[in-house]
Amino acid sequence: MEVKELESALEGVLFAAGEPVPVERLCLGLEVDRPTLDAVAQRLMDRYSYDRRGIRLVRLDTSYQLCSAPEFAPYVRKTLESRKPARLSQPALEVLAIIAYYQPVTRAYVDQVRGVDSSYTMGLLLERELIEEAGRLAVPGRPMQFKTTKNFLRSFGLSSLDELPELPSQTQEGSQIALELEASLAKLRGAESSEEPEEPKPPAEGT
Numbered sequence: 001m002e003v004k005e006l007e008s009a010l011e012g013v014l015f016a017a018g019e020p021v022p023v024e025r026l027c028l029g030l031e032v033d034r035p036t037l038d039a040v041a042q043r044l045m046d047r048y049s050y051d052r053r054g055i056r057l058v059r060l061d062t063s064y065q066l067c068s069a070p071e072f073a074p075y076v077r078k079t080l081e082s083r084k085p086a087r088l089s090q091p092a093l094e095v096l097a098i099i100a101y102y103q104p105v106t107r108a109y110v111d112q113v114r115g116v117d118s119s120y121t122m123g124l125l126l127e128r129e130l131i132e133e134a135g136r137l138a139v140p141g142r143p144m145q146f147k148t149t150k151n152f153l154r155s156f157g158l159s160s161l162d163e164l165p166e167l168p169s170q171t172q173e174g175s176q177i178a179l180e181l182e183a184s185l186a187k188l189r190g191a192e193s194s195e196e197p198e199e200p201k202p203p204a205e206g207t
C-alpha cells in the first residue's frame with residue numbers, strides 16, 4: 001500500500017478498535033514492518049495536531065490508540081457524561097443510596113439497613129459498574145466492602161460525592177433510613193422517561 005492508503009488503513013483500524021492496539025498486531029494486520037508503521041503513525045499524529053482536529057493518535061508504550069483531543073475534553077464530558085442509564089428498580093436504588101452515603105460498606109451492613117438480603121441487587125449494581133469492591137474489612141472473616149464508582153458519578157451527573165443531597169436524619173432505623181436515602185438520591189435522577197427500559201425484576205429478596 002502507498003503511504004496515504006496506509007494512513008487511512010491505520011486510522012480505520014484504530015477507530016474500530018476503540019482501545020490501544022499492540023504494534024505487533026498492527027504490523028501484522030497492515031502487512032508492514034515496524035519502522036514503516038511508526039513513520040505512518042507519526043505522520044498522522046503531526047497532521048491531527050497541525051490541523052487542530054478533534055482526535056489525536058497517541059503512543060502508549062508498545063501500542064497506539066485514537067483518543068479525543070485534550071482541549072475538547074470539557075465538550076466531551078458535557079455531551080456524553082450526562083447520559084442517563086436504564087431505570088433502576090426500587091430495591092436497586094435503595095441499595096445504591098445506602099452505599100453512596102455510607103461507603104465503604106459491607107453487604108451485611110446493607111442487609112441490616114434494608115432488613116432483607118441484598119445479594120441479587122448488589123450483583124446487578126456491580127454488573128452495571130455503579131458499585132465496585134473496596135477492599136476487605138479488618139474484622140474476623142474479612143468481609144468485602146463496596147463503594148460507588150466513577151460511572152455512578154457520571155450516571156447521576158455528579159462531579160464528586162460532595163454533591164450528594166444532604167444526608168437524611170439518622171434518628172430513624174432500618175427501612176425508614178433506607179427509604180429516606182432512596183428519596184434523596186432519586187432527586188439526582190429527575191424525571192425519567194417512560195420509554196427507558198427497566199432492569200429485569202429480581203427474585204423476592206429476603207426469602
